[in-house]
Amino acid sequence: MTAINAVTDLTVDADIAVLSLDSPPVNALSAAVRSGIRDGMARALADDAVKAVVLICAGKTFVAGADITEFGKPPAGPSLAEVQAMIEDAPKPVVAAIHGTALGGGLELALVCHYRIATRSAKCGLPEVNLGLLPGAGGTQRLPRIVGPEQALEMVTSGTHVAASAAAEMGLVDLLTDDASLRADAVAFARKVVAEKRPLRKVRESDDKVAAARGKPELFAAFRKANARRFRGFDAPEFNIRCIEAAVELPFEAGLKRERELFTELLNGTQSAAQRYYFFASRQVWNVPDVGADTPALAVRRIGIVGAGTMGGGIAMNFLNAGYPVTIVESSQQALDRGLKTIRANYDNTARKGRLSAADVEARMALLTPTLDLQLLADADLIIEAVFENMEVKQELFGKLDRIAKAGAILATNTSALDVNVIAAASSRPEAVIGLHFFSPANVMKLLEVVRGDKTAKPVIRTAMELARKIGKVAALVGVCPGFVGNRMLAQRQREAQKLVLDGALPWDVDRVLYDFGFPMGPFAMSDLAGLDLGWVREKSSGSTLREVLCEMDRRGQKAGAGYYDYDEQRNAKPSPVVEQVIRDFAAKQGRNSRVVSEQEILDRCIYPMINEGAKILQEGKAIRASDIDVIWVNGYGWPVYRGGPMIYADTIGLDKVLAAMRRYEALYGADFAPAPLLEELAAQGRRFADL
Template sequence: MSQQDKTFSLEIREDKIGVLTMDVPGETMNTLRAEFADEISDLMKEIKSNSDLQGLVLISGKKDSFVAGADVTMIDACETAADAEQLSLEGHRVMGELEALNIPVVAAIHGACLGGGLELALACHIRVCTESTKTALGVPEVMLGLLPGSGGTQRLPRLIGVAKSLDLMLTGKQIRAKQALKMGLVDEVVPETVLLEVAVKLAKKGKIKRELKRDLTGKLLETNKFGRNIMFDQAAKQTFSKTRGNYPAPEAILEVVKLGQEKGFEAGLKLEAKRFAELAMTSESACLRGIFFATTEMKKEDGVEGVAPKKVKKAIVLGGGLMGGGIANVTATKAKVPVRIKDIAPQGLLNAQKYTYDLLNKKVKRRFMSKAEMQSQLAMITGTTEYTGVKSADIVIEAVFEDLKLKHQMVADIEANCNENTIFASNTSSLPITQIASEAKRPENVIGLHYFSPVDKMPLAEIITHEGTSDQTISTTVEFARKQGKTPIVVKDGAGFYVNRILAPYMNEAARLVLEQEPIEAVDKALVDFGFPVGPVTLLDEVGIDVGAKIGPILTKELGSRFEAPAAFDKLLADDRKGRKNEKGFYLYGKKAKKGKKQVDESIYKLLNLKPEASMDPKALAERAVLLMLNEAARCLDEGILRSARDGDIGAIFGIGFPPFLGGPFHYMDSIGIAELVDKLERHQDKYGERFAPCESLKAMAKEGQKFYN
């Protein structure tokens, strides 16, 4: 192997400290791969044979990445559990060899230190990281349906304690430098400019004798078997309440960590490798890895193939409401683009700016960022009641009320004040972009950019094109949304676009189930057990019953009677039930609600003349609502609303929380089998009505034995 093909290079300094640099050739980030094993073995022999060597510093040759984790394709390539177990055992061998070196080994961390990268750092004797916001530490394997397989389940609890370790492993959360220092995960935090210098000094000082710092709870629960049993039982209950048993990885993590604490390090490692291998073979992990590959692939794609995006240097947001404030926030804090909010009222501007202030202030209080950094980001957001600054704007994002006449006025006002290349992006949730662009002087610059609420948290953005939208506008808008931290999918114009179109029949069916006397909480629980983050009735309260009622007629008019909402919606609105926004909906809010428990507003049953009684099997109940969503998703692909099944899966998972462990609607349809799906729809059609009639494309696929993914 030539020097330029090598991943690792060892430099022995004059002060007898070795600097081992990891730099995977041709990649922007370092990842761990099985093929590095021979190279690492040769290095270890060289290090052990050098009796003059007094310390070793492990550092990355990449700009902003220590080690981002193991190469996921390596896990995906495993054909059997034995293959996956061998990967884990090889990781154990390498980490164990590093840890056993009789000289101090220091991990000098800057940038992403995740998964296998953190496990590598844990095998070092000392860890120092930079204070940079780009530095993040964590073990996110659970997000791929796996557990840390290179000793992380055993080394992490021994370093920072069981409770803190479980919090990291079960959630997959990433922590910043100051948090890592506080919990004892790293020994020092330094400016990036002196990282290597400090790491060398630490190597010269020798191995650190550290004592595990536990708080009072930790001392009571982690130091004895009885306390540990209480802690693990509690963790198991909390985990099940979130996963509903749909994800096997969290349970495996708890089992492996517990065994390691009771039976010792080696026993823990042995079970870690076994459970890692078993998890790698599960359908849940396969689906979660599929989501990872899809989103990674999407990050590399232009909105239109071969059309490079233009850089957005300045943005305008029309409307200072909740959506406008959220859009301005991600534009300034994530895209790092100066943004000006335009609203007719000064109070609207204040509210929109306060949105970002409140979010950033929380980070300052938690020491995630400095006050100076907060002020710098706030300065990126300005406000105006006039159209000042529009001339130089590259993109204007409209976030006003869902009223076509008002949106036409916005287009006219912007075109009278902007430059000929300014993109007009509408955050409409239901009005067709074709209609919004119909009176534009430059329709090629008009596009839909549909965010989901709350904007700072929801990862999806729908980019909606009409026939006249230019390729340049599409590519620029896609890249802009990506810079805002979104995963964008490009969809063709049409009522409801994609996400709301597949959501509407699902929500309508949930309402019908309630009207058939099924208790509200039973409907919600059935769909949460199926895998959705919240039930459909809860979601309707959150979105707004009035919003749902407004979108329904638009979809019915454009797409047909299968979208007709139950007439009961009229009774709800007549009773001024809008949901959480006015604390009057299906559930109780405010002073009426008991703390810690979600309660149905029983008065709604009297209003709708219902006497609820659970009679349906929860799985059958969930199936009724989900089948309509699947059928509509297939229609969207067949009609060209979606570019691909992949986009449909990502859109549903990131937009409405379709269960990730099922891989998205299209993956799920494949797993059911298209012929079986058609049969289910036809049986429901016979029993419940024409809205369940399978679409023609599904029937054709069933006949030909086709799948969405081959």
């Protein structure tokens, strides 16, 4: 074995050279890796005894992509294109031996090899679209030539990882093998290629599959139409489609040039910058500075949940899905039966869609123990309450749980806004109490706000964060304050949305502006979906808000066929002239004069107060990082990932502009727009939230 550099070595097995890459954790195509491949190939090609080369990786994976930490930095070492040309134009066969994942630049590297062998557990894909990019090293030009334009379109616009078996079926992989024998089988395969004098097959020279689609623009038009909703707002999917079109209609070199032009445009755009920022933010969010790897985690084997309603049932499903036994408690048999019926229905619906087998459903339901007896939670390692959002109710429950739960058990509250410290005070072990704020529907939404109380022990925090990962959530640690981070900021938007309709904007105007910004729906459509009567009681209704007036009219949202919008039998929404008149009458009673409200004012007044509240949250230390706030908003509230999150969005447009707008609206509308001191400070210094 000969070391080429720190991450690459070359071994010659009789007449086959094995060039091995070892650059943990994922063998990313850094400058050192590219240099090692170039120098190793040069040595193998210069050795007359070597008849073929096998390119393989050590560790858990083949090359899993480019080194994105190098994006935007001055070029170092050979370019990937240089390395690819050296392999593709090699006078000796080069075989890629794939295990783990061959993603992005890793798959583009494998595509320039003359042959590809993969383990049955391997996966291949071009996920650059998830970073707001497209494959920039020939992936969009070579992939359709080997798998066909239809399959290539789906792969590059979804970023899907394709299993090795499917890759073999579509011609992307020539041979499948087992993990343990990959190296030996790759060498044997290379030797067979040499013995049979197989051609030096270049994907770039394949034309049959793209030629079949040439002159058929309807193929691409149909794909765009079918995926319009999925691609809404994103630049990268459209740019990927254009590249596949180029592969079909243009010669290879011209298509490669088009790919490079479009890649550069995306790379320099704000969307890719935001998506790359979010990529790192979503990894950084798990890092709690004062809860390090040396903090012991508690063993959690059994879960207890109090409350089998919408939230409790959804929370239970998360743990059942991850294989945890769950005991769920209700106060009445009727409520318990209703909760179990909903859980079963959710699983059955998933099975009907082919995402679970009937056996999977039964296995998960078998892990669930329903009961009316709180005492059965005595052996649970984690107990989560998901009862009515009332402080007295929660305090009473935590007093009971304190007497029932075993020593060392974690007691968690699913409150969305109440003071976790006050809840913890009802227990004799406040150090064991933590907030686990799941978002509805809890079995679907990815976000989990982990709420740290004043006395929450560090091992409890670490355990909660680890559990979140195990059940497939994205967790963000936050501090105790009304609404925590997400709902506290949301309240700013909701307040302004309500004020805007009294100023002259209509609900569908506000919703349209925020939908066009990138949210899945606006605040009024969201209220209709959730139900306007959530928490409303007719006997206590005073008609002092629009929501109360509408509820009194039995306009309670989608379920009633009428809310802010009118709904047909398929729940399609349309603007309501009745609501428009209600708003006009309500505003008149308050002495407010209706006026034309611009789309820019709607956007400013809905978004900027949220950013301002985020600045207050950071100043108070209720979020660890500005990027944590962005992760919360992308995963819990539908903030478009191509805008990164509210705090990086503010950085992008400039904090001086946000501050100027806040001051302008403060002069018009008062203290609700008073700028946060941190916003003023950063704007004055020319700094960003990301600099904190």
